[in-house]
Amino acid sequence: xxxxxxxxxxxxxxxxxxxxxxxxxxxxxxxxxxxxxxxxxxxxxxxxxxxxxxxxxxxxxxxxxxxxxxxxxxxxxxxxxxxxxxxxxxxxxxxxxxxxxxxxxxxxxxxxxxxxxxxxxxxxxxxxxxxxxxxxxxxxxxxxxxxxxxxxxxxxxxxxxxxxxxxxxxxxxxxxxxxxxxxxxxxxxxxxxxxxxxxxxxxxxxxxxxxxxxxxxxxxxxxxxxxxxxxxxxxxxxxxxxxxxxxxxxxxxxxxxxxxxxxxxxxxxxxxxxxxxxxxxxxxxxxxxxxxxxxxxxxxxxxxxxxxxxxxxxxxxxxxxxxxxxxxxxxxxxxxxxxxxxxxxxxxxxxx
Numbered sequence: 001x002x003x004x005x006x007x008x009x010x011x012x013x014x015x016x017x018x019x020x021x022x023x024x025x026x027x028x029x030x031x032x033x034x035x036x037x038x039x040x041x042x043x044x045x046x047x048x049x050x051x052x053x054x055x056x057x058x059x060x061x062x063x064x065x066x067x068x069x070x071x072x073x074x075x076x077x078x079x080x081x082x083x084x085x086x087x088x089x090x091x092x093x094x095x096x097x098x099x100x101x102x103x104x105x106x107x108x109x110x111x112x113x114x115x116x117x118x119x120x121x122x123x124x125x126x127x128x129x130x131x132x133x134x135x136x137x138x139x140x141x142x143x144x145x146x147x148x149x150x151x152x153x154x155x156x157x158x159x160x161x162x163x164x165x166x167x168x169x170x171x172x173x174x175x176x177x178x179x180x181x182x183x184x185x186x187x188x189x190x191x192x193x194x195x196x197x198x199x200x201x202x203x204x205x206x207x208x209x210x211x212x213x214x215x216x217x218x219x220x221x222x223x224x225x226x227x228x229x230x231x232x233x234x235x236x237x238x239x240x241x242x243x244x245x246x247x248x249x250x251x252x253x254x255x256x257x258x259x260x261x262x263x264x265x266x267x268x269x270x271x272x273x274x275x276x277x278x279x280x281x282x283x284x285x286x287x288x289x290x291x292x293x294x295x296x297x298x299x300x301x302x303x304x305x306x307x308x309x310x311x312x313x314x315x316x317x318x319x320x321x322x323x324x325x326x327x328x329x330x331x332x333x334x335x336x337x338x339x340x341x342x343x344x345x346x347x348x349x350x351x352x
Contacts, residue, residue, distance in 0.1 A: 039248055040302035045239040049094045052235050054087050055221070056214035063203045063317050064091070064179065068245070069252050069299075070292040072202025073158050073178040075143075075321060082207055083218075084181055086228070088139045093232045096241040097175065100135035104146040110153035114163045115170075128165060133157055134172060136242060140180040144191055151193060154178070155200050175245045195280065195324070202289045203314070204321035248299075255295035256305040260350035265290045265311060267347045272319065275343050277329040282322040289318045308349045316340055 036044075043065065050061060060076065064087075067074045076084060085101060092099030102113060115131030132138070133154065140154060157163055158178050163170045180201070182193075198204075210218065240248075265287050273281030294310035301310075320336045329339065 037299070037302045039251055039299040042240060042244075042248060043300040046091075046094055049236050049239055050087070050090050053090045053221075053231060054083060055217050056210045057082070057087070057207060059317070060087065060205050060207050063205045063314070064177070065300075066293050066296045066314060067202045068175060068177045069249050070202065070289075070296045071249060072289060072292065073180070073200065075198070075201040075204045076179060076181045076207055077184050077204065078181065078207035079183065079185055079209075082209070084141070084179070084207075085139060088137055088179060089228070090232065090236060092137045093236050094239055095137070095245055096238045097136040097245065099137040099139070100132045101139040101141060102132050103141050104143050104150070106145060106147065108146045108150050110150050113150060113153050114157065114165060117166055126166070128168065128170065130170065131163075133163065134170075136173070136175055136177070138176075138178050140178055142183055143180040144182040144193060147191055148194075151191070151197055154180075155197050158200055173242070175242060175249065195322075198321045199283055199285055201321060202293070203317035205317055206320075252296040252299045253292075255298045255303070257291055257295060258305070258350075258352055260352055261294070261306055261308065261311065262291065264308060264347065264350050265294075268311075268315065268319075268344060271343055271347060272323050272340075275339070277326055277334060277339050278323050278343075279326045280324040282319055286319055286322045290315065293318060305352070307352050312344070315344060 046065065047061060054061070064074050066072075078084065088099050088101065091097075102108075111131070113131050113133050115129050115134065117126035118129045119125075120127045143151065143154070157172065158176075161172050161174070161176055163172070209215070269282050269284070269287040269290070272278055272286075275281070290311055291306075293314040294306040297310040297313060298304070298306040316337055319340055323336060323340065325334060325336060325339060
């Protein structure tokens with residue numbers, strides 16, 4: 001055996017090669033999926049059941065549910081034939097709530113909405129007979145066709161949640177949601193709602209014609225001459241109850257809204273009163289609607305705190321009926337949504 005020293009140099013690996021030869025560490029285990037909240041599951045169940053019968057119109061469905069769980073009401077502007085009555089009936093079945101419909105006409109009286117005392121021949125006394133407003137989901141169809149005193153009667157009920165007849169107060173059981181519609185095409189024989197009455201609605205939703213694939217689905221599903229009551233009974237499940245809706249509304253009110261987000265909403269609303277192309281800005285009620293709506297949207301997303309994205313998703317429905325453009329802007333053909341979008345982009349979005 002040779003005693004000569006080994007003069008061969010040691011092999012020194014390049015650091016990158018050494019790193020490549022090192023055994024790979026096991027990949028971290030994926031995080032378990034987040035458990036959905038009660039309100040998140042309820043929202044998904046409602047939209048899933050509604051979609052079985054009512055096709056598309058996502059903005060209408062979302063805005064209506066946000067208003068319902070925020071204690072507000074919705075004004076819908078759309079042409080006839082887009083399924084608004086079908087939507088209310090389907091939503092009532094899904095929520096387990098009573099629903100009703102009033103067709104507003106020029107000769108509709110306030111008592112036709114609220115109800116009136118009827119003389120009882122047996123007792124020789126007047127008994128109050130409740131009107132169609134005593135329900136939980138009410139479709140006020142073509143509300144701008146009735147005179148101002150009928151508007152006032154309905155809007156008072158929307159605000160006070162009660163009817164007073166002959167010095168007797170009759171309360172409406174919660175939940176109570178009014179979906180009022182108006183036709184933007186026909187103006188003959190209509191009465192425009194004053195600004196103060198428009199402000200009572202939490203959202204104004206613009207419902208347009210469905211997309212091509214959605215309209216094709218409507219043609220396939222709703223041309224089979226199948227009774228709607230039968231379809232609702234067989235295909236649509238009831239996933240809630242009036243008591244659960246009231247409880248969920250309270251839970252939505254507990255969602256946290258940071259001061260930064262309050263200031264963001266406040267800046268948007270106050271900016272509408274200073275914008276050069278806006279003649280009449282939004283009232284503080286618009287800010288309340290945005291805060292309440294952001295809370296409800298956050299709850300639908302499974303969060304216990306609101307973020308700016310929640311505000312931006314509902315800002316147009318909450319403001320478009322509360323601001324009025326200047327005459328110059330209308331002559332130029334400017335749209336309210338366009339002006340509001342430009343305004344919102346100038347307000348700095350907070351980091352939350």
